[in-house]
Amino acid sequence: MRTRFFLMLIIIASLVITCSKDSDTPSGPSDTNGNGDGDTAPTSFVLTKHLVTTELPNFVTVLMQVTDLAGKGVDFLTVDRFQIEEQGLRLDNGMASAYVLKRTSMNYSIRTKILIDNNTGTNLDLLKKGAVKVVEGMDFQQQIAVYSISDRLQMVLDYSSDVSALSAAINSITVGGEKSNLYAGIIEAKRDRDDYELAAVTQHTYVIFTDSNDEVGTIQQDAIGPLTSQVKIYTVSLGNVDASKLDDIGVAYFGAADEAGMLTAATKAQTEILKYANSLYRLSYRSTLRNGSGHSLKITIAGNTNSEKSAELEDTFNSSPFVDVQDGLYVNWSYSNPQGVDMVMVRVGTQRTVKLLSMGGSKESKFTIAVQDANVATGLVGAGGFLTITARGTDGDSTKMTISDTPNGVTKEITIKIVSFQLGSVLFEKWDGVTGGLSGLLNNSRYPDSPTSS
Structure with a gap:
C-alpha cells in the first residue's frame, strides 16, 4: 500500500512539473532576482518610456524599452503580455486592436x-x-x-x-x-x-x-x-584586470583568458547588443476615449515579478483629434481621405507599404490578401496591418488585390497599378480646346496621350 501511494505521489509531481513547463505564466524570481540565468528567461521587467503619441483616427502609440533589472534587453514579449489601462480601466487587447511592432518593422x-x-x-x-x-x-x-x-x-x-x-x-x-x-x-x-x-x-x-x-x-x-x-x-x-570595476561601468561584462575565450566573449557582447535592440517595442491600440485631454495611460506586463515602480509605464494623452470611422476595411485611411484609396501605384521594380485599417469588428483584425495576377504584383501583410506590395510587372500592368479581415468578415478590393514614373512627382499637362470639365477631358479623343503641352 505504501508503495502504491508513493508511486501516486511521483506521478502527481511529474504532472505538476509538466504543466508548469507548458504554462504561459512565468515562474517566480530565481536566485538572480528575476533576471534569468543561462537558458532561464527573466521574469522581472523594467519598462522605460521613450515616446507616447497619438495617431488618427484613434490610435495611441507607445515606444518603450523592456529590460531586466540589470538593464539587459528582454526580447521575447508578445502583444498579449502587455496590459493597457485607460483612466484606470483595463482594455481588452483584441477589442482595442492592439499590436506590437519590433525594430525590423521600423525605420x-x-x-x-x-x-x-x-x-x-x-x-x-x-x-x-x-x-x-x-x-x-x-x-x-x-x-x-x-x-x-x-x-x-x-x-x-x-x-x-x-x-x-x-x-x-x-x-x-x-x-x-x-x-x-x-x-x-x-x-x-x-x-x-x-x-x-x-x-x-x-x-x-x-x-x-x-x-x-x-x-x-x-x-x-x-x-x-x-x-x-x-x-x-x-x-x-582579457587577462588579469579588475573585473568588478569593468562590470560596474556597463550593462554586461565578459572576461576571457585566451583567444578562444576572447572570440566567445565578443560573440556574447554582440548578442547582448542585438537583444537590447530587440527589446524595443512599439505598442499601438485603438482608444475609445474622445474629446478630452489628460487621459491617464498605464502599461504593465502580465507575470512581471518586479514590484517596483519601474514595472509600470505611465503617461497621459489627448483624445481631442480622435474621430470615429464607419465600419469597413480601409487602405491608407486619413482625415483628409476618409474613404481611403481604391488604387495603389507602385513603381517598376520597387515596393510600397500601405496601412490597412478595419473598423467595426469585435475581434482582433487578421488580414489576408489574394492577388489576381501574381506576375503583376505580390503582397505581404506585416504586424500592425502594414501591407508591403512588390511590383513584379512592367509599366502599365495592373491587377486586382482582395484584402480580407477574416475574423471580422470584411473585405475590400483594390487595383494595383505598375508605373514607371517616380511617385510623388508633380506632373503638368495643358489641354487646349477641351470643354465640359473633367468629363469632357476624359472623353476627348486626344486624352490621355496627346496634351497640348506638358
Missing part, C-alpha cells in the same frame, strides 16, 4: 562604438580579433564606428556598415600611449543621444575591448555610472 538603426585599448603592453592582436568578431556578426540595421584608446581617444573609422572597411580599420590600429585613460575615453566618446520618433529610431551602444585598468585617473570610475542609463556599455576584457 531603425543601432549604432555601436567599438573602443580598443591600445596602450603599451596590451595584447593588441587578441583585442583586435575580438573586435573583428563583433563586426563579422553585425546586423543589417547596425552601424559601427571604431576607436582606439590609450592615453587619449582617437577615432579610426566613423560609423559604417561595411564589414571589410571596419575590419581593415580595426587591423590598422597600432600601439599607442604608455597608459590607459579608459574612463576619460568613454566620457569623450559619448557624443550621441538616442532619437525616438515614429518615423525613425536610433539607439547607441559601446563595446570596450581592454586588458588594462585605468592608469591615468583623469575621470573616476563612478562618473561612468550615469551614462549607463543613456547608453548601453558592454565590456570585454
